[in-house]
Amino acid sequence: MAVASMIPVQAAAKRLGHQSMRFETAPAIIASASVVGPREGQGPLGRYFETVLEDERYGERCFEQAESRILKDAVNAALGAAGWQETELDALLSGDLLNQTVASNYAVRNTKMPFLGVFAACATIAEGLLVGASLLEAGLAARVVAAASSHHEAAERQYRYPNEFGAQRPPTAQWTATAAGAVALVVPATGCETAGLPRITYATIGRVVDCGQKDPYDMGTAEVPAAWDTLVAHFRETGRDPAYYDLIVTGDLARIGSEIFREGMRRRGLEVGSRHVDCGVLLYRPEQDVHAGGSGAGCAASVLASYILKEMRAGRFRRVLFIGTGSLHNPVSIQQGEAIPAIAHAVAIEA
Amino acid sequence: MPDPEQARQREQAEFAALAAQYHPQPPLARNLAWAFVVGGLICVVGQLFIFAFQAAGLTATQAGARAAVALLAVGSILTALGVYDEIGRYGGAGAAIPITGFANSIVSPAMEFRTEGLVFGFAARLFSIAGPVITFGILAAMGSALVRFLLLGR
Missing domain, CATH: 3.40.47.40 (Stage V sporulation protein AD)
Structure with a gap:
């Protein structure tokens, strides 16, 4: 195949077939953090979350800014757990469900973090991990964080109806979670303990x-x-x-x-x-x-x-x-x- | 030669058939029962308002109009208190069809879009759900008025 032959020999060994890739450096997940809403906190995984909100608005004037803040909190918690400063981060890859991924955009405004917005709806965190690991594998970054968020009330009013509107939901309907998760990745060679x-x-x-x-x-x-x-x-x-x-x-x-x-x-x-x-x-x-x-x-x-x-x-x-x-x-x-x-x-x- | 479009449609039909096996039927009997009870209760409250207004000395027509206004107020207040969406979740059409549901459909966007400002949020989005009801209601009124005019000449 003409295209395949253009991939350098070294890269070809990392590239498997049409869609897959192998990370030789195997980037390590050094830390992760999550912030969720009250309903999620009452779920079976409640004890695993770093922060559980007492109310969905989180003291903000609107649900969109509340989502931005839980995302920011999750990213900061992951940075803290990894022991990194904002300025040490090479890239934050983050996305959410709000139009133009504004929850992420506002979460990082006036921070020192180089930012890449990513979007794949509910698959956003997977895309962030995949792209982040690729940056590390390529040697273009040493520390990255992948993150994603959603907020029930903010998503409902954008995708469906106002929250106080009394619509009946069918059994197949899903509940948009109020939650944010952040995962910190590092190349094992950076000197930190990754065993x-x-x-x-x-x-x-x-x-x-x-x-x-x-x-x-x-x-x-x-x-x-x-x-x-x-x-x-x-x-x-x-x-x-x-x-x-x-x-x-x-x-x-x-x-x-x-x-x-x-x-x-x-x-x-x-x-x-x-x-x-x-x-x-x-x-x-x-x-x-x-x-x-x-x-x-x-x-x-x-x-x-x-x-x-x-x-x-x-x-x-x-x-x-x-x-x-x-x-x-x-x-x-x-x-x-x-x-x-x-x-x-x-x-x-x-x- | 196989047509890729046909193959895609066949694949989609096969998937739809598989998915249908796993899709639960909405609990129809339960939903109907809830709709009947909730819708019925709202009507009972409306009737009590009519009785009360009649007892206060109003005619049946006057009492009916005021009962409708009273129900709108009740629907609006329950929406503001965050109760009406819960009623709607169980009541379904039983909560949506009575005039309280109309109040809910106007007050809920009014609350929701207040953060976007008084003009482009609150005012512009006020009828985002009820708008079609009003639009087609006016059209139906114009249509029936036209028919009446053609038949009766007034």
């Missing part, structure tokens, strides 16, 4: 898949074919199979999407079985009235930054495949009759 830390070893870039699903109250289902597409490529191109991983984490297909996902994987000969968990299912208890489960860029980011990475550091999970899944529509495209295109990025994290 035993979770490392990013492989990643698979997703493709945008449109399965024709048009219901904005059923995003989990819309994201399933994108998750299949990325995972089939990941296992084919890395030569691994699902049994290699202790945990296959999607974020966020929620309850109904997860069932369809597992059945489709089974039909593709890639049984994930009880290895599979979903951030949207993990974040809330069924009786919390969130219907199919959680969603939002902050859902996967906060679950990864809290439960998953803390349990990895504690040695409970050693090999984790994290797949961010995002619905890439906006309210205008839905009103114009378009279906919901979705994307899934996979990142392999191993301790």
Whole structure:
């Protein structure tokens, strides 16, 4: 192939097939932090979060600024845990669901952090990790933080109805999480102690898949074919199979999407079985009235930054495949009759 | 030669069929029961208002108009207190169709978009949900008035 032959020999060894990549330096996750809203704090993962808000507005004059502040808090907490100053950070890669990712933009205004905005809806944290690890692998940065946030009230009023409007939600609806997660990555050679830390070893870039699903109250289902597409490529191109991983984490297909996902994987000969968990299912208890489960860029980011990475550091999970899944529509495209295109990025994290 | 567009459509149809197997039916009986109870209770409250206004000496027509205004006030206040969205979550159409639902559809954007300012937030977005009801209500009124004029000449 003409294009493949243009990739330098050294790079070709890191590049696997059409979508996957291998990180020879295996960037280490030196710290992570999460800030969540009250409902998320009352969920089963409550004790894993650094900060749980007492109210959704967080003392700000609007929900958008509250989201910005929880994101900023999560990033600062990750920086603090890593022992880094703002000026030592080479890049912050962050995104959220608000138009033009303003929660991130405002969170970093007047800070010293070089900033790259990223967006892949609920898969934003996966994209941030993938791009951040690539910067480290290339030697273009030594310390990066990937982060993402969402805020229930801020997202509802943008994507759906005013919060006090009495609309009934169908069983497939997901609850946008009020949450932010930040993950600090470092090249192991930088001199800090990285033994035993979770490392990013492989990643698979997703493709945008449109399965024709048009219901904005059923995003989990819309994201399933994108998750299949990325995972089939990941296992084919890395030569691994699902049994290699202790945990296959999607974020966020929620309850109904997860069932369809597992059945489709089974039909593709890639049984994930009880290895599979979903951030949207993990974040809330069924009786919390969130219907199919959680969603939002902050859902996967906060679950990864809290439960998953803390349990990895504690040695409970050693090999984790994290797949961010995002619905890439906006309210205008839905009103114009378009279906919901979705994307899934996979990142392999191993301790 | 296989048509890629046809193959895509077949794939989408297969996916829709698989997904449908896992999609729970909305709890129709429960939703209907809640809608009936909630909608019915709102109507009972409206009727009590009518009785009260009639007892105060108003005619049936006058009492009906005032009862509607009273229900609008109740719907607005419950929205402001953050209660009406909870009623709507269970009541569904039972909470949306009565005039209290109309109040909720106007007061909720008024509260929500206040942060964008009095003119372009509050005022401009006030009818973002109720707007279509008013638009098509006016059109229907004009249409029926036209029919009446053509038939009766007045």
